[in-house]
Amino acid sequence: MSQVAKINIYVDATKIVGNPLLPEVYEILKIIRPGWRAESIEPKKFTDGITNLLMGYYEKGKFDEDVILLRIYGEGTEMMIDRNLEKKNVLVLSEAGCCPPLYAEFNNGIAYGFVHGQTLEPDTVRDDRVKRLIAEEMCRMHYVKPEGMEPKPQLFIKLQKFLNIYPDHLDTPEKQKRFVELLPSKDKILEDFSLLKSQLEALNCEIVFSHNDLLLKNIIYSKEKDKVTFIDHEYAMFNYQPHDIANHFCEYAGVDDVDFSRYPGKEYQLDWIRHYLVCWEEINGRPGSGVTDRDVEEMYVKVNKFALASHFFWATWSIIQAKYSKIDFDFLGYGIMKFNEFLACKDEFLSLKLPD
Incomplete structure (x- = not known):
């Protein structure tokens, strides 16, 4: 099974509204895409959801080529969701060709691939x-x-x-x-x-x-x-x-x-x-x-x-x-x-x- 980066970073979802590219977000992205520079990264808010906040990041002009999604878990959702099982599910399904790859996990979320459509x-x-x-x-x-x-x-x-x-x-x-x-x-x-x-x-x-x-x-x-x-x-x-x-x-x-x-x-x-x-x-x-x-x-x-x-x-x-x-x-x-x-x-x- 593929290896996933484990990153000891907490992302405060309440701060992303005012600053989508928080320093801690950039740290996560640098590990996944070392060639990306802060000034070239565009953020896109996909949804607040009713469980998580979902943000996308990509290089300017390259939305159609490569997008990294950061899913930041809602507070208290660990009561309802087995997050370790979720990560295993994504890895299994990714290898079966049923979902995008999981790139990294951080303290209160995961980073994974984006599906266009x-x-x-x-x-x-x-x-x-x-x-x-x-x-x-x-x-x-x-x-x-x-x-x-x-x-x-x-x-x-x-x-x-x-x-x-x-x-x-x-x-x-x-x-x-x-x-x-x-x-x-x-x-x-x-x-x-x-x-x-x-x-x-x-x-x-x-x-x-x-x-x-x-x-x-x-x-x-x-x-x-x-x-x-x-x-x-x-x-x-x-x-x-x-x-x-x-x-x-x-x-x-x-x-x-x-x-x-x-x-x-x-x-x-x-x-x-x-x-x-x-x-x-x-x-x-x-x-x-x-x-x-x-x-x-x-x-x-x-x-x-x-x-x-x-x-x-x-x-x-x-x-x-x-x-x-x-x-x-x-x-x-x-x-x-x-x-x-x-x-x-x-x-x-x-x-x-x-x-x-």
């Missing part, structure tokens, strides 16, 4: 060519078999860890009022967790190496290369195969402008799933022509049941963030929406029957 939007993700590229790339990632990692699904293990630190109150009167009035009780959340765990584990789904966070901004599309690339592998881990598909479909709703009516209907899902299953058979050395209507329908049922787990996972995650995160985002509001969507879909999706 456009992040997806609610309309572009539905483009016939793009959705097929996504299904194919997901197959490629699901086929990756990292050495030394046990293929054990992490969904409910991770969720249990979230529930162990789920807050019993929030820090301001306004937040606390919404917390009490608009969210299920902790007892009800634990009850639903047990229900989901028992029903979804009983499906005996295949376990694959999954991205687990394929929101639209984590998919880069290059029309010139006819390719999509997945980025931000913070939550990558072994998981149930239909969960990754389900989570992606749930993310059609968006993050900043949430609209759950964008969740794909059955006809769309069946078409998407059929293409995925054909790719999955072929990448495993079997003829794609062997995929049957029953296979597609079975995966459709499993995907929609796991959509409930996706809503539940990110709802729980959001409420914890509402308690601990310093990032300027309405995590509480997002968590409330996610829990409401979980409850709205629960009976319908759990009642779906596998084909005979």
Whole structure:
């Protein structure tokens, strides 16, 4: 596995707004690109995100040639994300050709390669060519078999860890009022967790190496290369195969402008799933022509049941963030929406029957 520079530097994200090329940032860049000079470096802010600050750096006039991304972790995110596992994920996926290279790690972030292209939007993700590229790339990632990692699904293990630190109150009167009035009780959340765990584990789904966070901004599309690339592998881990598909479909709703009516209907899902299953058979050395209507329908049922787990996972995650995160985002509001969507879909999706 490739060696990654370990740099004992802390980058203060609050200072980057006024000075994108902080001395400590330049020190990191000098190690990765020794030939770069400070006066020739251009910064570009990509996003504040809802977990990290992402900055890009490149030589003037060479944005199309070489960009180094610095991802500076949000405060408190280590409670939710195993950063050592994340770095291992990037190395494994980079060597498999599924993501850009990891160049360095510093005290509160990482430096890695940049993928040129456009992040997806609610309309572009539905483009016939793009959705097929996504299904194919997901197959490629699901086929990756990292050495030394046990293929054990992490969904409910991770969720249990979230529930162990789920807050019993929030820090301001306004937040606390919404917390009490608009969210299920902790007892009800634990009850639903047990229900989901028992029903979804009983499906005996295949376990694959999954991205687990394929929101639209984590998919880069290059029309010139006819390719999509997945980025931000913070939550990558072994998981149930239909969960990754389900989570992606749930993310059609968006993050900043949430609209759950964008969740794909059955006809769309069946078409998407059929293409995925054909790719999955072929990448495993079997003829794609062997995929049957029953296979597609079975995966459709499993995907929609796991959509409930996706809503539940990110709802729980959001409420914890509402308690601990310093990032300027309405995590509480997002968590409330996610829990409401979980409850709205629960009976319908759990009642779906596998084909005979």
